[in-house]
Amino acid sequence: MSGGTTIPDGKAAALTGAAADRVRRKRAYARHYWPFVVPAAVVVVAVIVFPWIFTLWMSLNEWKLGSGRSFVGLANYERLWGDERFHGAIWRTLYFTALAVVIPVVLGVAAALAFHRRFPLRGLARTIFILPMMATPVAVALVWTMMFHPQLGVLNWILSQFGIPPSLWVYDASTVIPTLVMVEVWHWTPLVMLLVLGGLASLPVDPYEAAKIDGATGWQAFRYITLPLLAPFLMVAIIIRTIDALKAFDTIYVITQGGPGTASETINIFLYLNAFAYYNMGYASAVVVVFFILIIGLALLLLWSRERFKDAA
Amino acid sequence: MNGTMRARPWKRRLENLGFGLAVLALVSPAALVFLWMLSLSLKNEVDNTAFPPVFIPSPPTLDNFRAVFERNDFLLQAWNSIVVSFGATGIALLVGIPAGYGIAKMRATKAAVLILIARITPGLSYLIPLFLLFQWIGLTGTIWPILITHLVLTVPIAVWVMIGFFEGLPGELEEAALVDGATIWQAFRHVALPLARPGITVATILAFIFSWNNFIFAMVLAGRETRTLPVAVNNMLTFEQISWGPLSAAALLVTAPVLVLTLVAQKQIVAGLTQGGVKGG
Numbered sequence: 001m002s003g004g005t006t007i008p009d010g011k012a013a014a015l016t017g018a019a020a021d022r023v024r025r026k027r028a029y030a031r032h033y034w035p036f037v038v039p040a041a042v043v044v045v046a047v048i049v050f051p052w053i054f055t056l057w058m059s060l061n062e063w064k065l066g067s068g069r070s071f072v073g074l075a076n077y078e079r080l081w082g083d084e085r086f087h088g089a090i091w092r093t094l095y096f097t098a099l100a101v102v103i104p105v106v107l108g109v110a111a112a113l114a115f116h117r118r119f120p121l122r123g124l125a126r127t128i129f130i131l132p133m134m135a136t137p138v139a140v141a142l143v144w145t146m147m148f149h150p151q152l153g154v155l156n157w158i159l160s161q162f163g164i165p166p167s168l169w170v171y172d173a174s175t176v177i178p179t180l181v182m183v184e185v186w187h188w189t190p191l192v193m194l195l196v197l198g199g200l201a202s203l204p205v206d207p208y209e210a211a212k213i214d215g216a217t218g219w220q221a222f223r224y225i226t227l228p229l230l231a232p233f234l235m236v237a238i239i240i241r242t243i244d245a246l247k248a249f250d251t252i253y254v255i256t257q258g259g260p261g262t263a264s265e266t267i268n269i270f271l272y273l274n275a276f277a278y279y280n281m282g283y284a285s286a287v288v289v290v291f292f293i294l295i296i297g298l299a300l301l302l303l304w305s306r307e308r309f310k311d312a313a
Numbered sequence: 314m315n316g317t318m319r320a321r322p323w324k325r326r327l328e329n330l331g332f333g334l335a336v337l338a339l340v341s342p343a344a345l346v347f348l349w350m351l352s353l354s355l356k357n358e359v360d361n362t363a364f365p366p367v368f369i370p371s372p373p374t375l376d377n378f379r380a381v382f383e384r385n386d387f388l389l390q391a392w393n394s395i396v397v398s399f400g401a402t403g404i405a406l407l408v409g410i411p412a413g414y415g416i417a418k419m420r421a422t423k424a425a426v427l428i429l430i431a432r433i434t435p436g437l438s439y440l441i442p443l444f445l446l447f448q449w450i451g452l453t454g455t456i457w458p459i460l461i462t463h464l465v466l467t468v469p470i471a472v473w474v475m476i477g478f479f480e481g482l483p484g485e486l487e488e489a490a491l492v493d494g495a496t497i498w499q500a501f502r503h504v505a506l507p508l509a510r511p512g513i514t515v516a517t518i519l520a521f522i523f524s525w526n527n528f529i530f531a532m533v534l535a536g537r538e539t540r541t542l543p544v545a546v547n548n549m550l551t552f553e554q555i556s557w558g559p560l561s562a563a564a565l566l567v568t569a570p571v572l573v574l575t576l577v578a579q580k581q582i583v584a585g586l587t588q589g590g591v592k593g594g
Contacts, residue, residue, distance in 0.1 A: 032497055036415025037424065039408040040472055047439065047464050048431045054442035111339050119332070125340050127579055132343050134575040134582065136526045138543040139564035142550055143350045146557055154349060154366045186342055191586065198587040247435045250528045254547055268437060275441050276533050288438040295433055 058285035065279035076286035086287070088262060089270040090294075092177060093246060096266055099181040100188075100245035105237055107185065108192025109230075113222075115193065116200045133190040141254035144183050145170075148255070170256050173263035180264055183251050188244060192237045199233030200226075235306045239299055246295050267291050347572075353561035354378070361557040377562035387563070389538070390545040393456060397531070397541055398524040400460045405467035405520045410513060413475020414501055425476055431469045439465050440533050447534065454536040462530040467520035474519065474585050478512025479505065515585035518578050522571050542567040 059076055063069040080086050115126050132140070147155045148169035156166040169179045207225045216224075249268045252258070258265035258273065265273075271291060275284035353361055354377050355370040381387055416424045439462065447458040486508070487500040495503070531541040540548070546563050575582060 030419045033415040033418040036411040036418075036501070037421070040412030040468060043404070043408050043464055043468050044427070044431070047443065047461060047468075048434075051439045051442040052434075054446075055438060058442065107339075110335075114332070114336055114339060117332070119336065125336055127576060128340050128344050130579070130583070131347065131572060131575060133586075134522055134526075134571050135347075136543055136564075136568040136571055138526075138528045138547050139350075139568040140346065142546060142560060142564045143346060143353070145550065146353065146561070147346075147349065152362050152364050152366075157365050186346065190343075194583055194587050243433050249435070249437065254528075254550070268435060271435075271437055272529075275437070276444075281441055281445065284441055288435075288441065292434060292438060295435070296430075299433065 055285045055288050058282055059289050061282040061285075063280075063282040065281055069282070072282070076283050077290075079283065080286055080290060085262060085265075086267075086270060089265050089267045092264065093266040093268075096177055096181060096184075096248065097242060097245040099178065100184040100248065101238060101241045103181065103185045104189040104192045104241055105234065107189045108237065109196050109234070111189065111193040112196035112200055113226075115197055130190040130194065132187050135187075137187065137250035138254050140187070141183070141251045144251070145255050148179065170264070171260060173260055176256060176260065176264045180248075180252055180255065183255070184245065184248060187251070188241065192241060195237045195240070196230065196233055199230050203229050232306075235302070239302045242298055242302060243295060246291075246298065267294075350561050350565055353557055354565050356558060358556050358558055377558035378566070380559040381563045381566060386540075387545070390540050390542050391566075393459075393535075393539055394525060394541040394543075396456055397460050397463055398521055401463035401467045401524045402471075402517060402520040404460075404464060405471040406513065406517060409468055409471030409516065409520075410475050410506070410509070411501070412472045413477075413512075414479050414505060414509075416472070416476050417479035425473075428469045428473050428476075431465070432473075436465065436527075436529050440530065444533060453534070454539065456539050458534040459531045459539060459541065462534060463524045463527060465530075466523045466527060470519050470523060470585075471516040474516040475509070475512055478509055478515070482508055511581070514578070515581045518574060518581055519585045522574065522582075525571055 060071060060073055061069050062072045062075070111129065115122065115129070119125075147153050148171070150156065150166060150168055150171055153169070155169065159166060167175055167179075170176045203226065207229075208221060211221045211225060247268060248266065249272070252264055252266060252269060253272065256264045258269040267287065268291070271284055271287045274280045274287060352368060352370060355373040355375075356367060357374055357376065360367040360370065415421075443458070443462055447453050447461075452458050482505065487504045490500040490504050491497065526543065527541075528543040528547065531539075531544045532547070535541065535544055546560075546567050549560055549563060
């Protein structure tokens with residue numbers, strides 16, 4: 001193998017003899033490093049790869065815990081295809097996800113722009129702002145549950161101070177999902193803010209100086225300089241938010257357990273109930289497979305639209 | 314034609330005021346929820362269920378915290394949480410640091426993609442097969458299933474952070490050590506590892522927080538004796554109709570270690586999260 005030819009990015013041409021030599025040595029060494037990866041690989045295979053494969057196989061079986069297992073082929077998937085409750089769960093998940101992506105991204109960008117400026121007590125304000133992201137979701141969900149109490153909750157008292165009639169929050173089918181989104185927004189806007197703030201820190205200053213000289217307003221500078229330059233960071237934030245919103249479980253489960261009725265039953269809650277309340281392991285495994293495909297599909301779709309966006313720009 | 318620089322002082326002041334109010338609006342939801350949690354935990358039951366609400370506890374009482382500790386299983390549950398989080402973090406570091414090093418050295422991007430997919434997969438989907446596996450080998454009811462499933466959270470984050478960190482280290486020092494006749498293990502142990510300490514700190518903190526905060530794995534796998542704190546707190550709400558004061562006190566105790574850690578190690582947490590954009594669950 002000749003030293004320079006396999007090096008990407010066309011750097012090969014720039015490599016002189018000694019440098020090429022070093023690269024060749026590095027590559028020869030590289031394969032000696034596999035023992036470092038073995039312990040982690042064993043753990044990953046045991047707790048991550050094995051469950052994937054086992055789930056795929058189980059989804060082809062009828063397996064109610066306590067009774068026997070029997071191979072049924074694609075019957076679980078056919079049943080899912082016709083299961084109205086599952087369809088409802090998909091739509092509710094998409095509704096929840098759409099809101100739980102758009103709102104944190106908009107607020108997160110606004111927050112990042114604010115924290116990008118210098119102001120007194122900025123460090124303290126930023127620390128408080130990111131606390132929700134690290135807090136234990138179950139503990140916070142408990143406090144929200146108390147705040148949502150229709151008669152005694154503090155939120156309805158706050159509404160009353162503004163002359164707004166009390167809401168039933170999570171106790172009404174029409175308001176439960178937006179209310180749960182509110183909790184999700186509270187939790188995860190800080191992550192978007194951090195990702196965007198990292199992006200802002202990496203922006204060049206030259207375009208802004210040029211824009212200033214040309215007399216651009218603050219909004220114009222934001223719209224035509226900041227936003228396009230931030231696009232890659234925004235895309236990362238949107239993808240991460242989408243995946244996390246699809247997977248949301250803890251707060252929904254603790255606050256509503258999918259209720260009232262099935263009004264907040266997302267795919268994840270539906271999956272949980274089938275697996276660990278009804279013990280339909282085979283059917284639940286089929287849900288996992290469909291859910292996984294949905295998540296990967298949406299993530300790829302976002303990545304693809306990012307490429308398209310780049311081409312168009 | 315510079316807008317802000319040439320603005321009149323009063324206009325400037327008005328802008329600053331508006332900006333201050335905007336920052337206040339951004340920060341107050343975070344602050345108020347935690348303050349309300351604190352307030353609920355320091356008030357007696359009459360004040361907690363008063364309407365309009367009582368905001369400032371007067372006088373503040375520690376009765377709620379006392380009530381939490383008097384439940385004889387709270388300390389056991391705290392111990393379970395500690396064993397699980399420290400165990401899962403320790404194992405993750407033990408296997409994750411060398412793996413991050415190996416992957417960075419081998420430029421094995423495919424391995425990195427596997428770690429990413431592991432992060433995308435919902436935690437629940439690991440639970441069904443592992444639940445059946447633990448039943449089959451008879452581990453149910455012990456702390457082991459919980460600790461082992463927490464590796465699903467801690468190992469990928471540890472590997473991920475360490476890959477990024479080792480890729481950022483200049484390789485010259487190790488190369489010099491190798492030229493001087495050190496084995497690659499010695500070069501790792503005595504040259505790369507000491508340099509990687511900041512990365513290890515980030516990996517430790519994030520792995521610990523993800524494990525400590527996790528609810529679903531223990532929710533499914535824990536028996537009476539092996540519940541972790543998040544499960545215990547959820548059970549208080551669901552099964553015991555316990556009053557608001559002790560419930561808030563328990564919630565505060567559960568999340569306090571993580572909040573303190575966030576305050577102390579904010580820099581490392583931000584660095585780790587923005588590198589991978591990773592969260593647990």
